[in-house]
Amino acid sequence: MAAVSAGVTSPFDLRSASLTLLALLLKTTDLKLLAAELAQRLAETPELFNQEPVLVDLTAVHADPTPLDMAALVALLRRHRMLPVAARGGSPAQMEAASAAGLGDSPDAVPLTPRAEAVREVVREVVREVQVPGATLLVDKPLRSGQQVYARGGDLVVLAQVNCGAEVIADGNVHVYAPLRGKVVAGARGDTSARIFTTCLEPELISIAGTYRTAENPLPADVLGKPAQVRLDGEKLVIEPIKI
Incomplete structure (x- = not known):
């Protein structure tokens, strides 16, 4: 078996990864x-x-x-x-x-609820994350297509645009103070009280505790592209305008 020469970088690394399936x-x-x-x-x-x-x-x-x-x-x-x-x-x-x-x-895997569509395994290709008090994850840079952010155990606050193809996920609430055009999941581990808030709702997919709605089901005119919140009422997503 060939040995790695001195000074040669190892051909692989083993690293831990957070996965949400x-x-x-x-x-x-x-x-x-x-x-x-x-x-x-x-x-x-x-x-x-x-x-x-x-x-x-x-x-x-x-x-x-x-x-x-x-x-x-x-x-x-x-x-x-x-x-x-x-x-x-x-x-x-x-x-x-x-x-x-x-x-x-995988007895220790952390699954989403069965009706959830939204989350691929969370590979953090992220920008900049800042942990703030109260288990809240803050992201202050735009998220482009293919990027994913997961706030495990708390809320997620995004201060920049979430572009189409990007995913924002939280075990608690999701706040996006900019256009929200990608996929958004709140209550990823089943918290039915979680909510989604944004100043401009144009998502590809919204999901709370596994109940989801895709862009193929168009949003009402009073919330599309406008400030809105999303909450769960039983197994129904309720989307309401926010008056600013």
């Missing part, structure tokens, strides 16, 4: 039923997931004695442009099948 909470082992439901939900938005990493949560079917064809499940999800990477919560047989299908065992 989209969670698919499986409620049935009937893949025909699941396939039909996915086809119906995604008929108008086939590109919605766009290779989003997915955690398959088997908690709800843990006690189901029906064998689960994990290889077929992985193939089904990939057909809908999801990227299954791990499983959790299954019975020993289910987890063994998941491993055989190439999925990792």
